[in-house]
Amino acid sequence: MATFRTVKGFRDFFPEDCALRNYIFDTWRQVARRYGFVEYEGPLVESTDLYKKKSGDEITAQLFCFEDKGGRDISLRPEVTPSLARMATARHRDYKKPMKWFQIGPCFRYEEPQEGRSREFIQFNADILGDASQGSDAELVALAVDVMLAFGIQSEDFVIRLSNRQVWTHYLEDRKVPQEHWTAFLAIIDKIERAKPEDTAEKLGKIGLTLEDVRSFMASVDGNHPIFAALRADLEARGLWRYVRIDATIVRGLAYYTGMVFEVFDLKHGLRAVAGGGRYDKLCALISDSSVDMPSAGFAMGDVVLGILLSKTPGAQVGITDYLNTQMGVEAYVVVADEAQRAPALAAVQALRAAGVRVDFSLNAQKVGKQFQAAENLKARFALVYGAEYPQVQMKNLVSREQQLLPAEQIIHAVTEALKLPVTGPLIA
């Protein structure tokens, strides 16, 4: 039994975990670049005041905060948006608008861990700064959809639940609800599906509203509401509106959102939200003390819930399996059948590697059978046998099980050419 364990809420990434993580990273990065986003990164640690300024003092309960040796009050970042706002407002003149930026990295929250929620998690963030139109709202929703599709998660597996906070601010203005109650009201709406109806009714009563009125209003908000018109036209033209379901209960907590808000949900397993985001037009002004006012919108997707969803979605397994085979395997394995030929075998290993081929071999003398087993375990497509027949070399196709004798000097060319061909023959003999 190991003396040391991971700190509560933190994870190890063993090779198979790391390969899966890299698959997720690569997919995020690939799709974001397809959309013209550029990658940035901020510091893992920021002044605690940055987060307090954005969200208020009460969030320190969930902050991973501490004092450094210089007496500074600092926090591991619980999210990236404040850093993004700080960076973007500091140098916004250096970049043409709109700024389409994405980021992938760890975040930390001091909470009780459970499935789908650890203290350290990795987020993909995509944001568009300097554009106030619903065109950027649509671009972000489209990116979220395409990311899901790229993972092999299909329309029957997920949905974008989307709303707009202005739907509710207009409602509250119509009902003459004082502004100091708006935040509390949005918190009630956020919980309306999970809370007991009588509790919700009581809370609404305190600010002069009834559950019946809220419910009937919610039911009236659908895709025909004029506030979604531009967004809908945009996404319909892209063929992506079918992934969107208008849902007025989506308000995204008590954060800084000012307009469109959305969350990505799985449809089959009742997991937590896979991703969420929206428009936050006032955050840059807040962070920069009003020196820079940039309309912005964005969303974040975490690796933990996504990983659970991937593992539960059959359609997502193909991409993962393909990726794991290339991450954790090799293309060719050099078998040293006769230790007297180790020198030319090593020369071939290096020449193949120089040619870009993934190659492995036994570091010490092993029986040929063991070496072929190792080749099998590493999912090699070809084995190259260096033994008594040298300067001839046996090149064996481990999939079709055919082998041929080739002059040693032709091996590099033969392997690189053969790897260009599709895999043929029985995968399992």
Added chain:
RNA sequence: GUGGUCGUAGCUCAAUGGUAGAGCUCCAGAUUGUGAUUCUGGUUGUUGCGGGUUCGAGCCCCGUCGAUCACCCCA
């Protein structure tokens, strides 16, 4: 931060308060130049940790750490 359940080998799990086990994995051999299967042998535990009750604790009690579930929160 609050409450419930759980914690035994690398993994999945057994063991009436009475000598800590099985399967899988891993390593080696059967097999001296070809991958599977099979067979044989082998490594691994202060039963999460620390106290207590008892002639005797993996088992009962208390604490603590961790996992998990529900709250909370979800920026």
